[in-house]
Amino acid sequence: MTYQIPFLLAAAAVLTATAPATGQVRPTFSVKPTQFSTDTVSLLNYGGKADGQTLNTTAFQQAIAAASQKKGVVLIPAGLWLTGPIELKSNVNLHLAKGALVQFTADKSQYPLIKTNWEGVDAVRNQSPISGMDLTNVAITGPGVFDGNGDAWRPVKKEKLTAGQWKKLVASGGAVNEKKDYWFPSEQALKASTMPEPGVIKPGKTEPADFAAIKDFLRPNMLSLQRCKQVLLEDFTIQNSPAWTIHPLLCEDVTIRRVTARNPWYGQNTDALDLESCKNGLVEDCVFDVGDDGICIKSGKNEQGRKRGVPTENFVFRNCKVYQAHGGFVIGSEMSGGARNLFVYNCSFIGTDVGLRFKTTRGRGGVVEKIYVDGVTMTDIAGQAILFDMYYAAKDPVPASGEAEALPEIKAEPLNEGTPQFRDFTINNVVCRGAETGILIRGLPEMSIKNILIQNTVLESDKGMVCQEAEGITLKNVALLSKNTKPVMEIQNSQQVVVDNLRYPGNAELLVRLSGDRTKAVKLTNTDTKAAKKDVELGQKVPKKAISVSKR
Template identity: 30%
Template sequence: MILFKKNNTVLCLTFLFMLNVSLHAQVSDLAWKKSKTILTNIKQTSFKNKTYNILDFGAQPIAKQDNTQAITKAINTCSKNGGGKVIIPKGKFFTGPIHLDNNVNLHLEEGAELAFSTNSKDYPIVQTSFEGTECMNYSPLIYAFQKTNIAVTGKGTLNGQASEDNWWKWVGKDHKSIPGEPSQNDPENRDRLVSIAEENIPVSKRIFGENHYLRPNFVEFFECNTALIEGITITNAPFWIIHPMKSKNITIDGVTVASHGPNNDGCDPEYCENVWIKNCTFNTGDDCIAIKSGRDGDGRRVNMPSKNILIQNCKMIDGHGGVVIGSEISGGVNNVFVENCTMDSPNLDRAIRIKTNSKRGGVIENIFVRNCEVGTVKECVLKLNMFYAIYGDQSGSFIPTIRNIYLENIKVKNGGKYAILANGYEESPIENVGFKNVTIDKVENDFSLKNVKNLQITNTTINGKKIENQ
């Protein structure tokens, strides 16, 4: 059974997902019809035809001049007057964090650059999250909290100025502290946040920030509705780069992400509904796109799946994975559609990846991928893993569910070690995985499968050999 959920109504489309071409076609056709419905339901931003140039509020593209107050004043004035565009003109403007307001489009003209402070003391404490756990921590570099109809657009650049000399060094080496260096891995920092979240301490009392070394997200829309990020280039991020959080109706169009720092995921929709990611390029130090829904007990507390997510015409270069779901996935994910994407780099580990474990749990279902071209991946084309582990032992009592993963019309030139690498639980096998019209060349092994139920292979060729149903 495949479940499509919308507005708390469950529409049940019952398929037997049997081993024949006709039912495969029915599953695919009905799923992609659903994707068109989702697309028509995503609300788009609309702004008044009125502009507010930050130069008129005292901003100057002068080295070391802090333009935070000028940009803030322009945004506040724009919003109070009913909205419009706040213009960042050509030039390099140094700034601290920028907080958006209702009906404001922060627009970077071609040649404009916002260079963000690397002094952690410039970032006030706000409600945010770190690696899937809500907390009070440093403001994201661009932040909106409970706002409607907002945007960041244009042909300019957002430069977080992160490097090994500032934000990035807080991660330590191999997730371990370096003696004498500030680190997120000290016991009172990241581990404490995870611990107090498991104790269900209120978010308002999970206060971190200065001297706790939990890096801020770059662009975060928190509990927002109807938002757009379009055209811009983002580089040198402290941490996760585009992070819609508990938000609806998010469009990310034509964005270029080029940032290779630690945990530099390109785009992480978390607890989000109706998300459209299109025409983007991701060249990252971590996952290109990673769909999330909270970590462990905090994700179960929020209990909000990410759903109805469309990814179209994107290019993935370096990264741990092209399109990834997890690992902060306790609230679950459903109805993800990926089409017409290219993925290619000797530094891209996997094309499609789902990662969870028995601390995370979560139900991950209804993932559809079609019409994609993959050049080179290191490890595998499709990885489904219920035993993902980092930061030590990640076993618990919340056994995850992964089901209804369907790839069709996929061409892979160099598939790495495995076409499919899948590891499920005996009591919760990975269910209903389909390959249709898939061609994979130069791969070391066809499949590595543990506790996988109902793998269906149709018209698929691996290393020049046609593969039969498993």
């Protein structure tokens, strides 16, 4: 059978010089393309049946094995294909025809427990619905749909559903915790949720069989690629994931183009894309609408991540849209191997909890640096438009009703290998219409956030800017159009902060408040300070010389 797919011979993209420049820095790396023959095998040739009833796991594996020998294509024709886990091989393009829907069975017995990685550490989980390890030249393409049957795996918080939805969910079976505010698909999953670090490999529990008693709890990531080279993901929709949706780990030369990831907003841990310790890639024209972070950069967690020591580096993200998500473009919080040389161009975040979200915490270690953003539009952001947070508290960024919103007290601790670092970010041409806070920068007293340039940006929000424990922060040609102007900017224990040509609401109550005995070298220039009722307010122990104001 011959099935002509026009893009097979040059299936991945190489970055071109037409990419926008950000801060005079351009990507200098290239991405190696995939390449396949036109030899095509169909699932129908291996006994596959698109009747929504037949389990097609064997047909998938036989077709993939045959195509691998030819460096060719596996065609998934139109129809509803029920299957267990799909294991990819090198030199295979798995192609979903228009109208093809691949749904993964809810029968958990079809997913064996395996050694893998979960949220940055070695762990045992159920095998992913789609997986590949140590592959070269592998692709998933075509306009069809993958559905992970995620509701069979995921717990659900009562607060995320309406009363009617919650009642229906509880009546469907499963188990509810003692507080009656958390539903689990089974009693086994509920019991495992009370255990410390369930699924994590540790002395005395090192083999998959050691975790059989909590199998139901160990949700798999939907698409898992580990140590793969020359990867192409293009044109398909992937939805209803049990956990993370697309997870390349330790991969090189990754192209992700025109992929749509969709998960229900209540789906916990259902990040759209998690690039972990990957090198050289392009992500473009994708659409994400999920229950956790949208585009997310990771590199391992704590000691294991530092020991691995592999950053995520050399990636371009352009022309992507993120709808419901905890963050639009995110780095962290598992970033112990670092991240660098990342370029974000012309992306839109519509209704995300946070827009640009950079998060870490003590114990992570790792260096995040040389991050360039140029051209981001946002609207209806529930939390912060731009967030740098080194005190990530491992909870949703937007507090639930009745949950305290006070910032945690930050006290200095000794520097060690677990001290994280954020430095050298350039953010240009950002427009946000509607956010809780325009800019929040929160470093650690022992390790400030360093060298952040935000320019040519307009942020409409309830609060303007909060800057704590930072050094070398520059705002140039920025509009902080905040509703709360008491003050527009709050700067605490920060130094070398330059605000050049700031626009803010007329008749503001207070332009800038300084606090903290380590605040110094703050400069406000080319700004009409007369539009505010009061320009500067100094807290106790802040000397007048801590700030210089060049009135316009």
